[in-house]
Amino acid sequence: IRYRREEKNVDVKKKNVDVKKKSEEENVKNWTQLQKSEDVKTEAAEEEKRRREEEKRRREEEKRRREEEKCRREEERRRHEEKNIDVKNWRQLQQNEDVKNWRQLKKSEDAKSFTKPNWLKSCQLMPSRDCLSLFTPTRLEIQLQ
Structure with missing residues (x-):
C-alpha cells in the first residue's frame, strides 16, 4: 500500500513539474488544462499522420494509374504498328498477286505457311x-x- 502511495506521489510530482514547465511556455494553469492541451496536440498529430497516409495512398494510386495508362498506350501503339505492317504487306501482295480481299490473302498465307x-x-x-x-x-x- 505504501508503495502505491509513493508511486502516486511521484506521478503527482511529475504532473506538477510538467504543469510548471508548460505554464512557463504556454498559458496552462493546472493539470486538466495541460492534459487537454496535450490531447489536442495528440489529436492534431494523429490527424497529421492520417493526412500523410492518405496523401501517400493517393500518390501511389496516381502512380499506378499512370503506369496502367502507359502500358495501355504502349499496347495500343504496338497493335497499331502491327496493323500498319499488315496493311503494307497486304498492299504489296495485292500488287504482286491477284488478291482481292483480306480473307483471300490470309488463306493464301495460311496455305503457304502450312x-x-x-x-x-x-x-x-x-x-x-x-x-x-x-x-x-x-x-x-x-x-x-
Whole structure:
C-alpha cells in the first residue's frame, strides 16, 4: 500500500513539474488544462499522420494509374504498328498477286505457311495406306494445278 502511495506521489510530482514547465511556455494553469492541451496536440498529430497516409495512398494510386495508362498506350501503339505492317504487306501482295480481299490473302498465307505436324512426319517414315491417302492429291487439287 505504501508503495502505491509513493508511486502516486511521484506521478503527482511529475504532473506538477510538467504543469510548471508548460505554464512557463504556454498559458496552462493546472493539470486538466495541460492534459487537454496535450490531447489536442495528440489529436492534431494523429490527424497529421492520417493526412500523410492518405496523401501517400493517393500518390501511389496516381502512380499506378499512370503506369496502367502507359502500358495501355504502349499496347495500343504496338497493335497499331502491327496493323500498319499488315496493311503494307497486304498492299504489296495485292500488287504482286491477284488478291482481292483480306480473307483471300490470309488463306493464301495460311496455305503457304502450312507445316506438317510431328505425327504426320512420322507417317512419312513408315508409310501406310492411311498416311499415304492424306498426302495424295485429290481430283480437285489436280484440276486446280
